[in-house]
Amino acid sequence: MWDRLPTSAVLSRRGLGIPAECGACGIDESVDHVLFRCTWARATWQWTGIPEVAWRERRFFLQMIRQWLASTGTHQEAIRATCTAHQIWLARNARTFSERRMSPMFVAESARALAMEPRLTIPSDIPLIARDTWGSFSAQAASRTVFFTWEPPPPSFLKVNFDGSVLDGGTRGGVGFVIRDPHSRVVAAGGCQLFDISVPGAVLRAAWAGLRHARQVLRASSIILEGYSATVIGWIRQGPSGESTDHPLIRDIGMMVRDGASFQATHVFREANGAADWVAAYAAHHSGYALWAGERELPLALREIMYFDFLGCIRTRVV
Known part of the structure; x- marks a missing residue:
């Protein structure tokens, strides 16, 4: 044979x-x-x-x-x-x-x-997707290994993954977003370099930039905004009326999703957010603004990360 x-x-x-x-x-x-x-x-x-x-x-x-x-x-x-x-x-x-x-x-x-x-033979009561860690969880829960993967959005939705990268103690950084359709195809990916920025600030700017591109450039009305920062996801969910912040980007995000948009802000573990993380790191090291419109324009390293997502490769984390 x-x-x-x-x-x-x-x-x-x-x-x-x-x-x-x-x-x-x-x-x-x-x-x-x-x-x-x-x-x-x-x-x-x-x-x-x-x-x-x-x-x-x-x-x-x-x-x-x-x-x-x-x-x-x-x-x-x-x-x-x-x-x-x-x-x-x-x-x-x-x-x-x-x-x-x-x-x-x-x-x-x-x-x-x-x-x-x-x-990956685990008890049936443990889901294969990342649980949302924004809310509180039982103190009685013991540490365990969870298995999860990047998941494409449902029909008619676009998924915007976002991330921020901070270098040199915050003197410079980058933001990145990746937008994919229900077939896991890349619709757009982009980012830009920033200066004098905090980690939450960079991540929030990435969420705003990705959502803005989806709404104003792609004219999408059904959007899932997904990132690893539970703090930023919480800010977006609470909106400008939340007790944590009244940031202008939070207000702008609220305005973008208010008018007839079907919108969800969801948390995912960092390991399943690798594509957006790569774009943010790339942007942090390159001046100006980067934008790729479709898979053929993407750098090889980014295409490989997205191919892992397309295959549904399972990640692990101890929680």
């Missing part, structure tokens, strides 16, 4: 017009080369942190898989190594047939996320 995989060398011998050489390093492509010997594959394995003895060649790989599966303590390592080999093969297919090129780090992280999924 191992040798039946359709490598470039096999497809070339069948007369399909595909070069026999590996598309990454130019050497004749065998299965062993794709999974273990190619410089791109080796870089992927190195990102995983799996011992080199396990992926040096096919014989050692199969031997280590059997050894790891024999013990419950190393069973998960066998799953992760197998997922890594599978993801390397899928990435090779995408590269060969000109679908997309993925970085070794991205493939290694995809394998890690897939390997985690069989472990």
Whole structure:
């Protein structure tokens, strides 16, 4: 079965017009080369942190898989190594047939996320989405691990994820937002650099900028505004009448969602807000205003983060 995989060398011998050489390093492509010997594959394995003895060649790989599966303590390592080999093969297919090129780090992280999924057998009373931590919670609740993922908005809604980044003690920073549709497609993403700003101030500015773009540029009337800062989410929910603040941006947000808009402000853990976090960090290091209108314009690193969200990769946190 191992040798039946359709490598470039096999497809070339069948007369399909595909070069026999590996598309990454130019050497004749065998299965062993794709999974273990190619410089791109080796870089992927190195990102995983799996011992080199396990992926040096096919014989050692199969031997280590059997050894790891024999013990419950190393069973998960066998799953992760197998997922890594599978993801390397899928990435090779995408590269060969000109679908997309993925970085070794991205493939290694995809394998890690897939390997985690069989472990997610948790009690039915624990949801797989992030609970809102703005409200109070029972002091009797013990620490536990929760599993969650970024979720696309419901039909007819746009979801605006937002975040702020502060550097050098607040002397400079950045804000970022990402707007996606119910199919997880990026409608717009943008941000700008700020100076002399606090963390809550940067996050609030990011929420305002993302909502403003959704309402005034995209003309959206059904919006979910989502961020990791429970404090800022609380301010937005309370509005300018809340006891915490009467900030002009809070008042402007209230005006934007008052006129016929279907609006929700929701909390998500930071780990599921990675796309907006990346944009905010990017903006903090670049002067001016950045705006990407659609997926094709996005930087590769940001596209990879969003691809994880699209796949529904599950994150974990102890709460």
